[in-house]
Amino acid sequence: MASIKIENVQKAFGKTIAVDSLNLEIKEGEFFTFLGPSGCGKTTTLRMIAGFYYPTKGVVRFGDKDMTRVPPEKRNTGMVFQNYALFPHMTVFENVAFGLRVRKVSSAELKRRVLDALQKVRLEIYSNRQVSQLSGGQQQRVALARALVIEPEILLLDEPLSNLDAKLRDEMRVEILRLQRDYKITTIYVTHDQAEALSMSDRIAVFNYGVCHQVGTPAEIYNQPANDFVASFIGEINLLPVQVESVQPENKVVALKNVEQPVRLYVQNKTGDEDSILQTDDNLAISIRPEAIRILEADEDGMNIFKGKINSVQFFGSVVNVMVDVQNVLLRVDVFNTHEFGYFYQGKEVYVQLPEKQLRLIPVISGDAP
Amino acid sequence: MIKNRDTRLTIWLLIPVVLVLVAYVLYPSLRTFIESLQKDGTISLGNYQDFFVQESKTNLEALWNSVYISILSVLASALIGIPLAFIFNRYDFPGRSFFSSAAILPIVLPSLVGVMAFMFLYGESGLIPNAIKDLLGLDKVPFKIGGVSGILIVHAYTMYVYFYMTVSAAINKIDPSLEEAAYNLGANKFKVFWKVTFPLLTPAIVAASLLVFMISMASFSAPFLLAGGYRVLSLQIYFSKINGDMEIAATQSVILSIVSIAFLLFMRWYQNRKDYRMASKGIGAHRSEVKNPFIKWVMAVIGIIGVLILLLPHFTILLLSLVPDGTWTFQTYPTVFNVENYRLLFEDPNIFKPLRNSLLMAVIATLANLVFGVIASYVLVKRKFIGKSFVDILVMIPWALPATVIGMNLIFAFNEPSVFSFGQILVGTFWILPLAYFIRHIPLVVRSTNAVLEQLDDSIEEAARNLGAKWFYTFRKVILPIIMPGVLAGTLLAFIESVGEFPTSVLLYTIINRPISIEIMNQFRMFNMGQAAAYGMIQITLIVIVLYISNKFFGIKAEKAL
Incomplete structure (x- = not known):
């Protein structure tokens, strides 16, 4: 678990500035949401935290460590992708085990931890299935288990519910919150859905055109908006x-x-x-x-x-x-x-x-x- | 020092790719170009002047003949391929799906073997003309193929497949509601076809036309065996080389290359142009069932006859391979059938050696293609770097260059020691042929790998990195296993093409690495048809096995990579 500090960060792609002069501080164990319309810079910011982009200017810190130019595989973040990005050639078990195999965890412990994670997302009976045999909601839960099993310092969720239908979305919302509280893990959640943001978050940052307009609790954002x-x-x-x-x-x-x-x-x-x-x-x-x-x-x-x-x-x-x-x-x-x-x-x-x-x-x- | 690790990795992957392309694609082409500028020991454009203003006009005539044959080939292939695509994709009748897969059969016929089969079927002493003569009691054979008509028939037979496949794909992409909308607005069938359907198919038809034009410009086997005195440019290069007129061969190669590369660039431009592709999702198959039972059966019968015609060359090769040499001399039809040719093939070391050579060289070339193709394709599809379109064009050049030109390029580049051959002379050694096969199939393997890599979402790689896997681990454990089926389908195709490769082989082979195609030609020239056909059958069997494996185990239509 770690706090995250984003200091004066700018990200430019060629001449387009995707994120500009961004300052954020996300506390340990907090459920923090980046909210904004598409193209507002929220996903770019998330990817800078994950290490897939390096900022053009500014510093990203986990706790006090400067992580600005650390490659993604050394950041110990767990990310859930919009399309889940499950490895199609592996079973559910192997997908979840991937991060532990990379970390050379002994096979007995690996098995225990994978099954434990699968149990937490209630998928233990599917562990030998191919991922293509699962429904959308189940795939989503595999992606969550895969991200959580490595005990990451930070959980990153990139519009994880946008591919699900309305009913499943409600279910998964509860599920994600439950897991977040269980693991007490610092979580960043990217969404364009205001209902998700308001109902799940401890705090929200509202983005538009690469600029963060307001940071606050859901009630502050709703009751005391900073601008039009x-x-x-x-x-x-x-x-x-x-x-x-x-x-x-x-x-x-x-x-x-x-x-x-x-x-x-x-x-x-x-x-x-x-x-x-x-x-x-x-x-x-x-x-x-x-x-x-x-x-x-x-x-x-x-x-x-x-x-x-x-x-x-x-x-x-x-x-x-x-x-x-x-x-x-x-x-x-x-x-x-x-x-x-x-x-x-x-x-x-x-x-x-x-x-x-x-x-x-x-x-x-x-x-x-x- | 470059700070960004990913950029560093891109550079490390790019260096070998660019090195190989420069050494074996760009440098040999440049050598040919330089050679073409040599005239009597000085540098001049004299060779080009000779080409265009020479008194006898042989070269110019060959160039025009090539263009002429190519245009006719495009027309003939289109006339067969487009209607077939419509019939098989728009109407449902008994046996439709069987016939539609049979329509790609001509691909399962190596060019040299195919030409041979055609000569045996329809040539002067061919089975079909003679059968008709005997049946009708005629004095002479009613028809025979040879010269231009022979080349054209062989081209139409093998190349209509390109029209058939591209137009079929385009037809299946048309949203049926577009045509329904036109009917709804009051258009009749004729109007809907010409105003809606046909315009939507134009991109596919243009693409197929360009492709067929390029392929027939480069065609070598058919003119080689059928042309007689008719000159085409690809063949002229070969004759110049045989006569030792290397500077003229170089000039002819450069001119043929310019035509081909111009077509490649035009095609790229045409395909990248924003066109009205279908944006609609989830288009289902849209076939009208033929209701009238009479028409239904007529269509089925025509289909069967069509398939028989398509299969006839394959049967001919099979039949010939069962006729022992020396038992079919003056008779109109063969009388003795046994497996003598196959027995000899595997027992006589002299006859077996070309097969062994071909397999060995194809394996070497294909392994190189596999490694190079995967790295090059990964860099091209998944990495960003300056000069990508230049690398992309270098990769595609061996596809645009006629095989004869690639052979000549290699001769000019490696008939003297060079850095790229580690100071060795490669011409006249074993290695020149595997190298030629490798170069020829770079585009095929890269393109088929591109197709699967483009399907692979970037987030898969990112997920693995996010879970702590280093790049190489990710590549080995995640990317490779996912793309392997597609890669193997393309690679296997490269393998079978290498086994039967003729045009570069005939320019570069030596006695020690004599491949199967050269031996087929030799046997054919010595009238040992049976032995030649037995070699051909081995090739056909290999191709059938590969297509079967690709379809069955990789779920990939290997022929798409063509």
Whole structure:
């Protein structure tokens, strides 16, 4: 087990910069996820940790050891590949035994450890099968056992669930978490699936275009996104471009841009780095999650209450999604299905409240934000 | 010092590959080129001037004849191969799958033996013309092959397979829904074929045409035995060499090489061009069953007759091999059959020696091909380095160069001591033939290995490295075992081709390493047909065994590597 430090790392392929000025610290025993759309640099970073790429600049450390230019076979990491990369000419047993044979483990111990690992992934009865005879989920478990049996310092998982169907994916998610807790192993998990990231990770790093935008616990990432990319990549969000009008001790007053009549909002939520955000006051937005917005039947006393009209209603089972038009700004509002939602219909006039504690002032970085 | 270990490894693997290619592919070609510039002891373009403006025009005529025969061969092969591909891949009728595999039978016939069989079947005293003459009571044979028509028939018989295989593969890749979409939009059968199906097949047809053109430009065995007075360039090179006109032979070689390499480059360009390949996944076989019972049986019968025609040369060789020498002289048909020829082959050391020579030299050449092919292919497919396309072209050159040219190149390069032959003169020794076979089959083994290595996902190698295995261990325990079946299929094919190799053998053999093909030619010239055919049968048997092993144990269609 080891901690991982990535210091000022850059990776360039020719003129394309895949990862730029990356700094990360992953703690011992942590389940850490790299999340981002395809081509964002998450897999490149993982491969630099595994040793398949060497950084163009910067340092990779395991604990205090500088691993930047150590070849992959000397890193003692266990990697699970997206396509599993099982050796097609070997049985399940031989696949799992491969890393131990390389390490010249005595045959009695080898057998014990392989069977032990296969038992942990519940595949001991398949040990003499050819890998091609296994289902996708079973192959996935062989790949996990093969990576874990060598007792690696770090477990690296590269989109391991993307080739499985939805039901198996849920099963394997639980299985991977169970194994990670069992072995108490520092784990890096690469995915583009936000649900996987939120439900499994201790901490998440969100990537886009080779840049890491935010590192935090799933709750921090979801509740306090650092910018509009993080906010809109994870979950649904209402993003409204604004201008700061005044800053008071307990709240800030902002005005919506691009609306006919002035709309003022009071924002109370603490932002991470307020001063620096307020300095970029040209490119700011407020974000609010659809489930944080309240729909009111009638006008009430309170902050940030506006009159609107229901534009459309979509029923998703546990949640009802209501689009409310407030002065030509469409707000997405998610309401729990209370089994008596008949009063939401298209064209109905309602009031919405954007609770000031749920509003978050964030910088707009993507340029084409709403 | 290069810091990156992987880069260092790439360089270590690349050095022997490049060295071999430079020494045995590039250097001999350059030697021939230099030789072609020598005229009366000075350096000049005089030989080229002679080639093009010479009074008698023999060389120019030979070049045109080669081109002429090649174009006709392309047309003839296309006319047989494309319809067959359609019939076997689009319609279902009794025996379809049997006939479709029988359609590649011409491959199972070494060129020299094949030409011989054709002469026996359809030549002046051939079995078929004589049988027709006797049956109909004619005075003369109704037809006979020889000269241009003979060469063309042999070419069409052996080369239509390239059209058949490439077009079949392309037909099976066409997404049937494209044609269905056209029907749905109101097009009739004729329109769908010309506007949808045929355009989609064009890349395959062009590729096959280029291939057949190149192969017939290089063809040696058929003109050698059939041409009579007709001159083609590949044969002219041989005659120049026999007459000792080495500078002229060199000039002819260079010109033939330029034509061939131009075609190779054109083909590479054409195949790498972005074309409209099918992107759809999971295309199933799409054959319409022939419903009309009459047509169904007509097709089956035509199929049977077709297969019989395809098999006739093989039967002829078998038949001839059972006729003892000296028992078939003036008679129209042979009368005595026994296994005397085979007995002699294994008991008479003089007759056995060429077989032993061929097998030994083919084994040496093939082992070299195996080692070189695996390393070269691994570097080309799995490693990145500057100048890769240059190495790639060097690897492909022996495929584009006509065998006669490769033979001449070796003569010019190794008839004097050189660094690449460790200071020895190789011409006139045992080793020159295994070397020639090795060079000839570099592309075949590299290409078949490329095909399997490209299938092998990079993550397999990475997984092994990640689990702690060093590169060499990974290569031995993971990569080699996975790619071996594909590699062996290509290598075995190289082996059987080496055993029967004729064009380079005839230029380079000596009395001590006289191979089977030379002996076949000698026996043939002495009218010992039986003995020649017995050698031929050994070759055919070897080929059948290899194709069978490849299909059965490696699950690979070995003929694809061609």
